[in-house]
Amino acid sequence: MKPAICLEGVSKKYDQIVALRDASFTVSKGEVFGIVGPSGAGKSTILRIVDLLEAPTEGKLLIDGQYVVANSVRAEAVRRKIGMVLQKPVVLNRSVANNLGYSLMIRGWNEDRIAEVVDAELRRLGLNGRRKTNARNLSGGEMQRLCFARAAIHDPSILLLDEFAANLDPTNVALLENQVQEFIRKDPNRTVVIVTHNMFQAKRMCTRIALIWDGEIVEIADRKKFFESPDDARTAAFVGGESIY
Amino acid sequence: MISTGSELLDVTLLSLYVSGMATILGSAIGIPLGALIGLKEFGGKGAVKTLTYTLYGFPPVLSGLVVYYVFSRAGPLGDLGILFTPTAMIIAETFLVIPLVTGITITSVVEVDRSIKDTVKALGASSSQSIVTVMREAWVGLVMACMIGFGRVIAEVGAAYLVGGNIDGETRVLTTAIMLETRMGHFEWAMSLGIVLLSVALMVFLFLRLLQEREML
Numbered sequence: 001m002k003p004a005i006c007l008e009g010v011s012k013k014y015d016q017i018v019a020l021r022d023a024s025f026t027v028s029k030g031e032v033f034g035i036v037g038p039s040g041a042g043k044s045t046i047l048r049i050v051d052l053l054e055a056p057t058e059g060k061l062l063i064d065g066q067y068v069v070a071n072s073v074r075a076e077a078v079r080r081k082i083g084m085v086l087q088k089p090v091v092l093n094r095s096v097a098n099n100l101g102y103s104l105m106i107r108g109w110n111e112d113r114i115a116e117v118v119d120a121e122l123r124r125l126g127l128n129g130r131r132k133t134n135a136r137n138l139s140g141g142e143m144q145r146l147c148f149a150r151a152a153i154h155d156p157s158i159l160l161l162d163e164f165a166a167n168l169d170p171t172n173v174a175l176l177e178n179q180v181q182e183f184i185r186k187d188p189n190r191t192v193v194i195v196t197h198n199m200f201q202a203k204r205m206c207t208r209i210a211l212i213w214d215g216e217i218v219e220i221a222d223r224k225k226f227f228e229s230p231d232d233a234r235t236a237a238f239v240g241g242e243s244i245y
Numbered sequence: 246m247i248s249t250g251s252e253l254l255d256v257t258l259l260s261l262y263v264s265g266m267a268t269i270l271g272s273a274i275g276i277p278l279g280a281l282i283g284l285k286e287f288g289g290k291g292a293v294k295t296l297t298y299t300l301y302g303f304p305p306v307l308s309g310l311v312v313y314y315v316f317s318r319a320g321p322l323g324d325l326g327i328l329f330t331p332t333a334m335i336i337a338e339t340f341l342v343i344p345l346v347t348g349i350t351i352t353s354v355v356e357v358d359r360s361i362k363d364t365v366k367a368l369g370a371s372s373s374q375s376i377v378t379v380m381r382e383a384w385v386g387l388v389m390a391c392m393i394g395f396g397r398v399i400a401e402v403g404a405a406y407l408v409g410g411n412i413d414g415e416t417r418v419l420t421t422a423i424m425l426e427t428r429m430g431h432f433e434w435a436m437s438l439g440i441v442l443l444s445v446a447l448m449v450f451l452f453l454r455l456l457q458e459r460e461m462l
């Protein structure tokens with residue numbers, strides 16, 4: 001399996017806080033990699049570093065086998081192959097259709113092609129009737145679905161999802177989860193990383209899962225092992241505690 | 246003095262033209278400049294910001310003086326012969342607009358939420374595309390910058406008087422006309438001109454307000 005994402009001893013400090021401590025792991029192409037852990041553990045920090053939004057204080061990052069540094073010229077090109085849904089869903093102050101088209105517009109697609117792809121996506125989202133509404137007027141859940149669609153519309157090879165279904169009803173969660181599965185099935189060179197609080201979701205979707213605790217990676221294991229016979233007592237406690245509800 | 250309706254119209258239109266052009270030019274320079282200062286990281290950024298904010302108080306008469314010198318016969322650009330023309334007035338007024346528009350733009354783009362800036366980057370925007378998108382998100386602030394810039398120049402008299410010369414039928418604008426009428430003891434006339442000035446400003450502000458509130462699609 002070819003590596004898609006590789007962290008080598010990555011740490012991130014903010015003033016006094018160490019958000020991430022010496023993290024090293026590799027995510028291969030074709031994987032749906034899960035990151036779980038308590039609030040404030042450093043899950044979003046990992047995703048933000050992988051998307052080159054944040055530079056690590058120490059350590060190195062490889063995407064598709066090549067070292068990349070945040071804020072470099074190459075970082076922009078690398079980031080264009082990645083789709084990311086940030087933890088806080090944010091829509092731009094423009095119409096629903098233009099929010100979707102934004103990812104394509106900045107990649108220099110021609111207008112006809114954008115219109116075509118956006119049109120298909122709007123129908124899939126069930127938002128075609130509201131294409132001309134300002135996206136700020138959408139409901140929280142609609143915004144979240146829009147943000148997901150907008151991140152994936154340009155066919156990225158890596159999809160980073162930070163609590164991508166947190167505010168949704170079960171039907172819509174299932175819908176988005178199916179879209180992720182479909183995304184990964186379509187092409188064996190694609191990779192997905194999911195940050196989630198929802199153990200059931202991790203169990204449903206992920207091939208491998210990492211538990212992160214207080215900035216440290218406690219354990220990384222295949223799904224079965226992670227849920228059934230983890231090495232670390234903290235993993236057992238976390239998995240057990242969460243599955244009560 | 247202004248004695249006919251058509252003279253009043255000319256003076257009013259010239260006021261609008263000079264202030265409007267200065268606002269457009271000053272904004273065309275100040276908005277991109279402010280966005281760059283606000284969004285790019287560079288050494289001495291704090292000092293540049295402080296300088297910009299300090300220039301909010303730049304005295305109009307000083308701007309007039311500099312432009313006067315530059316375009317006066319002995320000045321470096323004296324050959325252009327534009328002193329005492331509306332063009333010279335526009336130039337002097339533009340310098341008054343630039344710091345205000347730049348400063349308010351800086352504040353507006355800096356205030357755009359970090360989550361929006363992150364989203365734009367995460368969607369794949371290059372750094373110049375990010376700047377343009379963040380400027381658009383700061384739309385309300387940018388229009389506000391234009392309003393304040395216009396407000397400053399439509400109301401100002403020092404620079405207009407100095408480089409325009411208040412020439413009847415050529416460079417007389419509402420503010421300089423009011424000055425003249427007052428000096429001549431025509432208080433009622435001066436007051437009426439003041440009301441015209443206020444009405445003109447009000448109309449422009451209403452227009453900009455509509456622009457500001459326009460729904461983005």
Ligand SMILES: Nc1ncnc2c1ncn2[C@@H]1O[C@H](COP(=O)(O)OP(=O)(O)OP(=O)(O)O)[C@@H](O)[C@H]1O
Pocket residue numbers: 014015017018019037038039040041042043044045046087
């Ligand atoms: N820009 C920042 N400045 C200072 N501290 C930060 C910053 N970003 C994150 N942190 C801190 O780093 C730590 C890890 O944050 P992170 O967002 O990665 O947590 P998380 O695991 O995603 O939590 P949650 O599940 O609540 O989203 C937290 O203590 C947070 O307060």
Ligand SMILES: [Mg+2]
Pocket residue numbers: 043044045087162
């Ligand atoms: Mg988080």
